[in-house]
Amino acid sequence: xxxxxxxxxxxxxxxxxxxxxxxxxxxxxxxxxxxxxxxxxxxxxxxxxxxxxxxxxxxxxxxxxxxxxxxxxxxxxxxxxxxxxxxxxxxxxxxxxxxxxxxxxxxxxxxxxxxxxx
Amino acid sequence: xxxxxxxxxxxxxxxxxxxxxxxxxxxxxxxxxxxxxxxxxxxxxxxxxxxxxxxxxxxxxxxxxxxxxxxxxxxxxxxxxxxxxxxxxxxxxxxxxxxxxxxxxxxxxxxxxxxxxx
Numbered sequence: 449x450x451x452x453x454x455x456x457x458x459x460x461x462x463x464x465x466x467x468x469x470x471x472x473x474x475x476x477x478x479x480x481x482x483x484x485x486x487x488x489x490x491x492x493x494x495x496x497x498x499x500x501x502x503x504x505x506x507x508x509x510x511x512x513x514x515x516x517x518x519x520x521x522x523x524x525x526x527x528x529x530x531x532x533x534x535x536x537x538x539x540x541x542x543x544x545x546x547x548x549x550x551x552x553x554x555x556x557x558x559x560x561x562x563x564x565x566x
Numbered sequence: 567x568x569x570x571x572x573x574x575x576x577x578x579x580x581x582x583x584x585x586x587x588x589x590x591x592x593x594x595x596x597x598x599x600x601x602x603x604x605x606x607x608x609x610x611x612x613x614x615x616x617x618x619x620x621x622x623x624x625x626x627x628x629x630x631x632x633x634x635x636x637x638x639x640x641x642x643x644x645x646x647x648x649x650x651x652x653x654x655x656x657x658x659x660x661x662x663x664x665x666x667x668x669x670x671x672x673x674x675x676x677x678x679x680x681x682x683x684x
Binding site: 463464465466468471472474475476477478479480481482483484485486487488491492494495509543548549551552553555556 | 581582584586599602603604606666667671673
């Protein structure tokens with residue numbers, strides 16, 4: 449099992465105390481997206497046509513160098529937030545929805561209110 | 567309007583690109599909970615009897631000093647994740663569900679799948 453397939457799911461943190469181990473797993477994902485450029489990259493990839501994007505699609509949105517963008521993409525990938533597939537010259541990145549769903553569900557407040565999906 | 571009331575809601579990052587400004591607001595919250603001790607503190611507070619806890623309730627779960635715990639609580643508070651109310655000797659902390667709900671909903675994947683609340 450790769451590092452990024454670590455079990456993140458399921459019980460919300462709001463219902464019972466997290467163990468130290470599970471906190472570390474989840475915090476790794478939150479830390480990865482807890483950086484403005486990476487969070488923007490994530491939303492750019494997710495909302496890009498076809499649900500995937502290469503560095504060539506992403507650099508225009510930032511005043512950052514290609515290598516800097518690539519570094520942030522690597523952090524997101526290592527945290528299991530996105531995955532990349534090489535096709536020809538470029539690596540195409542797409543979101544791993546299972547990771548997002550897992551960390552999102554963990555934050556649902558204990559009052560049981562549904563998360564708006566609209 | 568206090569810093570912690572900054573508008574976080576509503577459209578998921580998965581549907582459209584985030585602006586730089588909104589990314590910065592959201593990343594601040596994710597960064598605060600992207601640390602294992604803070605994430606555990608959050609879950610301990612949220613799942614504590616009555617939905618609130620003081621430092622005195624929290625230190626037992628960690629091999630950390632009271633001031634270190636207090637520092638992490640301050641980071642969570644400044645990010646709007648928790649709020650504190652002084653009563654007598656102690657400050658009692660509780661989760662701000664509106665913040666959690668906002669950042670949680672932002673991560674809902676674009677495939678429209680509902681976040682499990684069970």
